[in-house]
Amino acid sequence: MVMIMNRGILLTVCIFAIVVLVVVAGFFLLDIEKVALSYWGFGSLLFSLAVSMLAAITILLPKKRRNAVFYSFGLSSATTLYLTAIIVGLIASKAFEKNLNGFILLQVIIHSLFIITAIIIFLASEHIRNKNVETQKKLDSGEYDRPKRGGF
Numbered sequence: 351m352v353m354i355m356n357r358g359i360l361l362t363v364c365i366f367a368i369v370v371l372v373v374v375a376g377f378f379l380l381d382i383e384k385v386a387l388s389y390w391g392f393g394s395l396l397f398s399l400a401v402s403m404l405a406a407i408t409i410l411l412p413k414k415r416r417n418a419v420f421y422s423f424g425l426s427s428a429t430t431l432y433l434t435a436i437i438v439g440l441i442a443s444k445a446f447e448k449n450l451n452g453f454i455l456l457q458v459i460i461h462s463l464f465i466i467t468a469i470i471i472f473l474a475s476e477h478i479r480n481k482n483v484e485t486q487k488k489l490d491s492g493e494y495d496r497p498k499r500g501g502f
Contacts, residue, residue: 358410359407359410359411362403362406362407362410363403363407366399366400366402366403366406369399370396370399373392373395373396373399374396377392386450387443387446387447387450387453388443390450390453390454390457391439391440391443391453391457394436394439394440394457394461395436395437395440397461398432398433398436398461401432401461401464401465402429402432402433405425405426405428405429405468406426406429408425409421409422409425409426418475420471420474420475420478421471421472421475424471424474424475425468425471425472428464428467428468428471429464431464432460432463432464432467435460435464436457436460439453439456439457439460
């Protein structure tokens with residue numbers, strides 16, 4: 351079981367390394383205007399790929415203290431939305447040609463929203479797991495089998 355997880359993590363790192371290499375090669379080999387806006391967009395994309403790789407790796411790690419289904423689907427959905435927002439922001443970067451600070455603020459907001467969402471997903475999945483464990487303990491002890499006051 352441990353070997354499978356290590357392969358999954360290795361495969362994830364390899365895939366993201368290939369994507370990063372393609373992005374770096376594309377940035378320097380394509381005819382992209384080398385201005386501050388392009389460099390900020392390039393840096394933002396590389397940062398989002400690193401964050402997404404870490405999110406993918408945490409999805410592959412054992413989920414002993416978290417609700418596995420909520421955590422996996424929640425974090426993978428949030429990561430997909432995050433990368434989509436980054437790419438849409440980069441495509442729309444031409445609108446920020448005269449407002450570099452606005453572009454930087456947009457990218458910071460997108461990164462911040464994802465990190466906040468990831469923290470909320472992590473805490474919520476841990477809370478859900480704790481509630482499930484508590485309910486299972488009550489079921490195992492027979493607490494739900496006893497009639498309540500006034501019951502039959």
